[in-house]
Amino acid sequence: MSFTVAIDGPAAAGKGTISKAVAQHFGFAHLDTGLLYRAVGAKVAEGAEPVAAAMSLTAKDLERDDLRSQVAAGAASKVAVIPEVRAALVAFQRSFAMRSGGAVLDGRDIGTVICPDAAAKLFVTASPECRAERRFAELTASGHDVTYSQVLEDVIARDRRDSERSTAPLLAAPDAVQIDTSDLTIEEAVAQAIVVIQTARN
Numbered sequence: 217m218s219f220t221v222a223i224d225g226p227a228a229a230g231k232g233t234i235s236k237a238v239a240q241h242f243g244f245a246h247l248d249t250g251l252l253y254r255a256v257g258a259k260v261a262e263g264a265e266p267v268a269a270a271m272s273l274t275a276k277d278l279e280r281d282d283l284r285s286q287v288a289a290g291a292a293s294k295v296a297v298i299p300e301v302r303a304a305l306v307a308f309q310r311s312f313a314m315r316s317g318g319a320v321l322d323g324r325d326i327g328t329v330i331c332p333d334a335a336a337k338l339f340v341t342a343s344p345e346c347r348a349e350r351r352f353a354e355l356t357a358s359g360h361d362v363t364y365s366q367v368l369e370d371v372i373a374r375d376r377r378d379s380e381r382s383t384a385p386l387l388a389a390p391d392a393v394q395i396d397t398s399d400l401t402i403e404e405a406v407a408q409a410i411v412v413i414q415t416a417r418n
Contacts, residue, residue: 219244219318220333221413222326225340226375226386227289228347228354230397230405234340235322237406238413242320247312249323249330250292252305254283257291266295270304286360286370293374296324297381306330324378327389336416338409339388342398344371 221244225231232248239246255277259269282288295301309330313319321330327337342350348368355362378386388394393412397405 218314218316219335219417220313220331221318221320222331222334222337222389222392223320223322223340223409224324224327224338224386224388224392225322226324226342226347226378227371228351229340229342230350230402231322231338231340233402234338234395234397234406234409235320237402238409239320241406241410242318242413244318244320245312245315246320247309247322249305249309249321249326251278251283252308253292253296253301254288255280256295256301256305257293258282258288260295261287261291266298267300267304270295270301273305273308286355286362289374290370293377297377297383299383302383324386325384327392328387329384332389336413337389337392338412339392339394340405340409341394341396344368344375346398347371 221238223231223235235248236246252273255273256266256269258280259277260266309321313321313331323330327334327339345368348364348371351371352362352364352367355367395405395408
């Protein structure tokens with residue numbers, strides 16, 4: 217039987233970490249839908265046409281080592297505003313969501329567009345400053361030469377691009393449970409998410 221969990225939220229709010237943890241806890245499959253857009257963005261950065269890149273996407277494309285880079289993230293946010301790109305990736309995501317045994321999908325429009333009938337919906341957020349601090353620590357730890365102010369500027373610009381796009385903007389579904397991770401530990405945030413999903417299953 218399928219049981220879909222939709223987890224949305226802005227960049228670096230912790231939705232990926234929470235999604236992986238709850239998928240493991242419940243034994244569900246997990247899809248980071250942002251990787252789909254990053255994979256398309258990476259192909260476009262290499263010269264591919266955006267819609268063709270989205271339509272030809274394979275599971276192998278999601279295994280690239282450079283999908284967590286700032287270049288792929290920036291490209292992802294740009295191709296995500298193209299309606300034809302989103303349409304090409306919707307079927308991939310919906311098919312994953314319906315797999316038996318349960319599925320957790322995290323992204324920006326899962327609860328609103330991809331899986332509006334998901335059994336459990338969460339919206340994971342945090343202040344822009346808090347998210348910039350996390351991303352800055354992540355990037356400097358992996359050797360990137362960036363400043364905190366640059367990262368904060370990127371976070372704010374990306375939020376604006378994601379929430380103001382005409383197709384599937386980033387917003388919380390009316391029935392999503394909001395978790396603000398600004399002052400939570402990872403363990404506390406995961407525990408809150410598990411309670412929400414467990415309640416939806418009962």
